[in-house]
Structure formats: C-alpha cells, structure tokens
Amino acid sequence: MTTHAVTDRTERSEGREGTAEATQSMRTPAALADAERWTAHNYHPLPVVIAEAEGAWVTDVDGRRYLDFLSGYSALNFGHSHPGLIAAAHAQLDKLTLTSRAFVHDQFAEFCQSLAQLCGKDMVLPMNTGAEAVETAIKVSRAWGYRVKGVAAERANIVVAENNFHGRTTTIISFSTDPDARNDFGPYTPGFTIVPYGDLDAIAAAIDENTVMVLLEPIQGEAGVLVPPAGYLAGVRALCDQHNVLFAADEIQSGLGRTGRTFAIEHEGVVPDMYLLGKALGGGIVPVSAVAANRDILGVLRPGEHGSTFGGNPLACAVGAEVVRLLRTGEFQKRSAELGERLHAGLNKLIGHGVVAVRGRGLWAGVDIDPALMTGRQVSERLMARGVLAKDTHGSTVRLAPPLVVTEEDLDHALAQLEAVLTEGA
Numbered sequence: 273m274t275t276h277a278v279t280d281r282t283e284r285s286e287g288r289e290g291t292a293e294a295t296q297s298m299r300t301p302a303a304l305a306d307a308e309r310w311t312a313h314n315y316h317p318l319p320v321v322i323a324e325a326e327g328a329w330v331t332d333v334d335g336r337r338y339l340d341f342l343s344g345y346s347a348l349n350f351g352h353s354h355p356g357l358i359a360a361a362h363a364q365l366d367k368l369t370l371t372s373r374a375f376v377h378d379q380f381a382e383f384c385q386s387l388a389q390l391c392g393k394d395m396v397l398p399m400n401t402g403a404e405a406v407e408t409a410i411k412v413s414r415a416w417g418y419r420v421k422g423v424a425a426e427r428a429n430i431v432v433a434e435n436n437f438h439g440r441t442t443t444i445i446s447f448s449t450d451p452d453a454r455n456d457f458g459p460y461t462p463g464f465t466i467v468p469y470g471d472l473d474a475i476a477a478a479i480d481e482n483t484v485m486v487l488l489e490p491i492q493g494e495a496g497v498l499v500p501p502a503g504y505l506a507g508v509r510a511l512c513d514q515h516n517v518l519f520a521a522d523e524i525q526s527g528l529g530r531t532g533r534t535f536a537i538e539h540e541g542v543v544p545d546m547y548l549l550g551k552a553l554g555g556g557i558v559p560v561s562a563v564a565a566n567r568d569i570l571g572v573l574r575p576g577e578h579g580s581t582f583g584g585n586p587l588a589c590a591v592g593a594e595v596v597r598l599l600r601t602g603e604f605q606k607r608s609a610e611l612g613e614r615l616h617a618g619l620n621k622l623i624g625h626g627v628v629a630v631r632g633r634g635l636w637a638g639v640d641i642d643p644a645l646m647t648g649r650q651v652s653e654r655l656m657a658r659g660v661l662a663k664d665t666h667g668s669t670v671r672l673a674p675p676l677v678v679t680e681e682d683l684d685h686a687l688a689q690l691e692a693v694l695t696e697g698a
C-alpha cells in the first residue's frame with residue numbers, strides 16, 4: 273500500500289537530526305506557559321506544542337519532528353492529514369456544513385448506509401463523541417428492556433467490567449472503577465453492576481431478569497491494552513443469547529483497523545448486538561461517533577427521545593463516509609496486522625530488559641515497564657526527547673498506537689528509541 277507518510281529519506285533524516293539537536297527551543301516554553309495559565313488542568317500533557325503533522329509525523333512550533341505513537345488515542349488511525357479525508361472535508365466545507373437533524377441533508381443516507389453495511393447491521397445512529405455513543409447505547413438498551421424485553425419500570429440493569437473506560441459523562445463515570453475518573457463527581461447514576469474483566473462466571477452471576485445489556489471493551493484500552501482471555505467474548509455472546517440480553521462492544525478505541533481487523537471483537541469471531549464507534553470514524557478531522565445495530569434494537573427510539581444538534585452533520589458524514597471507503601479496501605487492517613507483528617516481535621525482545629510484559633493486537637500495545645527502572649511517564653518523557661510521542665497509563669504502562677500508515681522503518685526507529693531509553697536506565 274502506498275502511504276502518505278513522509279517517506280523521503282533526506283527529509284526524514286533531517287527530521288531526526290532536528291529532534292536530536294532539540295536544545296534551543298524558542299516558542300515552546302511560552303506556548304506551554306500560556307496553555308497552563310489559560311486552561312483548566314484536567315490533563316497533564318507532555319511538554320510538546322505541535323503545529324503541523326503529516327502521516328505518522330508531527331512537527332512542533334520550533335520545527336522539531338516527532339513520530340506520533342499515540343494517534344490521538346486511535347482517532348488518527350489513517351494518519352495525520354490523510355489526503356483522501358482532507359479532500360472530502362474540503363469539498364464538503366465549500367458546500368454545506370450543518371443543517372441539524374430537523375432537516376435531512378444529502379450526505380446523511382450515504383454515510384449511514386455505508387457504515388451500517390460495514391458493520392453488517394440494519395442501521396446506525398450518529399452522534400459526535402465516543403461518550404455520546406456510549407450514552408446512546410445505555411438509553412437504547414434501557415428503552416429496549418422496558419419496551420421489548422418487558423423489564424419492570426426503572427429496574428433495568430447493565431453489566432460492565434472493572435477498569436473500564438467508556439467516557440467522562442456523569443452517568444458513565446458512575447460505573448468507572450478509576451478513582452481519578454469518579455471521585456468527587458457523585459451522586460452517581462444507578463443501574464450498573466461491575467464485574468471483573470475476563471471473568472465469564474462473574475457475568476453469568478450478575479445477569480438477572482432486569483439485565484438489559486452487557487457493555488464491554490473487546491480490548492480495554494485505557495486500562496493498559498488488556499486483551500481478555502481467549503473465549504471470553506464468545507462466552508459473553510452465548511450468555512447474552514441465553515438470557516435475552518444485548519451485548520454492546522465499545523470499539524471506540526479498539527475498532528476501525530487498530531487491531532488488524534475492522535473490529536477487535538472479530539478476532540474471536542463474535543458479532544455484538546451493538547457496535548459503539550467513535551474516534552477514527554471522524555478521520556482525525558471532526559468528532560464522529562455512532563451506534564450500529566439492527567432495527568429491533570435501534571428501532572425502539574421514537575422521534576424526540578434522543579438526538580444531538582451536531583450528530584450526523586454534513587461535514588461529519590462526508591468525512592465518515594470516506595473513512596468507511598478507506599476501511600472497505602482492507603489495506604489498513606492488513607497493514608495493522610502485518611506491522612503489528614513486527615511491533616510485538618520488537619517489544620517482546622525487550623522483556624527482561626526493562627519491560628516486564630507486553631499486551632495488545634495489531635499496531636496497538638500496552639508495554640509494562642519495570643517499576644524499579646522508571647515510571648511510564650518517565651519513559652514517555654525520554655521517548656519524547658528522542659523524537660517519539662507516546663503516552664503512559666496507570667503508573668508503569670506505556671501505550672503504543674502509531675497511525676496505521678506508519679512505515680516499517682519508522683516502527684523500527686521508534687523501537688530502537690525505546691530500547692535506548694530502557695538501556696540508559698533511570
């Protein structure tokens with residue numbers, strides 16, 4: 273596959289020298305200070321101020337270049353400034369950007385049809401952020417429970433997993449087990465049962481006549497790229513079928529090519545009742561999320577019960593339809609599977625040399641750093657100094673998720689930088 277990643281040898285070497293020579297920065301400190309001064313401190317970003325990007329590479333305000341190994345938490349699966357996606361956005365910008373759902377626009381049906389077909393489902397409900405897709409699934413499953421399954425009013429229950437990450441709304445954090453996400457934001461929304469991830473017996477025990485949905489990430493991203501035991505997702509599918517419960521797969525981070533398949537749940541040959549999609553669906557350009565499901569589920573919603581001013585807007589649909597076209601080629605999934613093997617082979621060699629465990633699938637890895645050596649944050653900072661941007665999670669884990677357009681050479685370069693960071697030691 274041809275990629276639009278920067279592949280020119282000279283340009284790239286210059287870029288790497290640029291990172292190595294990164295000493296006298298000019299604009300970065302002031303830009304960081306201004307951001308610190310004028311924004312709430314709800315994030316703790318690495319001290320880099322990005323101004324431009326193409327493919328797997330970003331350039332900061334002082335001209336230093338870095339390999340992006342986070343990809344906007346997988347929102348940039350197709351790389352920065354993918355020419356096809358940018359062209360679709362530009363073309364739509366000149367024509368029509370917003371109608372609200374009070375009217376229908378000419379990009380709507382095509383996007384919804386192509387996404388529904390990609391998912392093998394009857395229909396989709398488009399929203400904007402991932403959290404909104406999750407909220408949509410919660411509302412739909414409850415309404416389905418009352419109107420179809422016959423659950424008694426106000427009794428609907430949803431089973432979720434420990435260490436989940438499904439977003440930041442007050443309802444979603446009500447079933448988070450992460451104190452940072454949850455503490456001091458109560459009172460919490462009732463109606464959720466939390467069970468250990470990967471434990472089928474726990475799900476079986478949690479399901480009762482009021483259970484309307486089991487909501488899971490097929491791979492838990494924020495928790496550290498945790499892959500459940502083989503057979504788990506298939507077992508959940510069987511339990512949901514047995515008890516007439518909806519199975520929703522939150523593929524917002526794991527989906528759309530990231531793991532080497534269109535959906536991470538495909539690795540187990542499982543089809544959920546609802547796919548929750550976001551992040552890469554917007555091509556790294558606009559927030560686009562959606563729930564895809566069959567008519568007997570999404571059809572429970574009636575006009576006026578749910579919606580969003582921006583959900584399914586013309587710009588989002590034009591970009592989203594192009595994302596679906598890219599996924600239909602299968603090239604990104606193939607690339608992620610092939611390069612993913614190279615990534616994991618390289619990372620596995622580091623086990624015992626500063627790395628204690630590696631998890632993941634495709635171009636997605638959670639790398640547990642030996643806590644005696646360094647924290648995940650320290651590793652991320654040192655990688656940054658060597659021109660690779662990655663993000664830590666939960667103390668000692670570093671997440672690696674390059675855009676799927678990354679080249680073999682770039683991948684090897686990033687692996688060499690990680691090895692160098694670990695060899696240097698604390």
Ligand SMILES: Cc1ncc(COP(=O)(O)O)c(C=O)c1O
Nearest residue numbers: 401402403437438439522524525
């Ligand atoms: C699995 C999963 N679900 C939901 C979300 C929330 O998406 P958003 O930040 O777009 O609301 C995220 C974000 O990281 C996620 O990883």
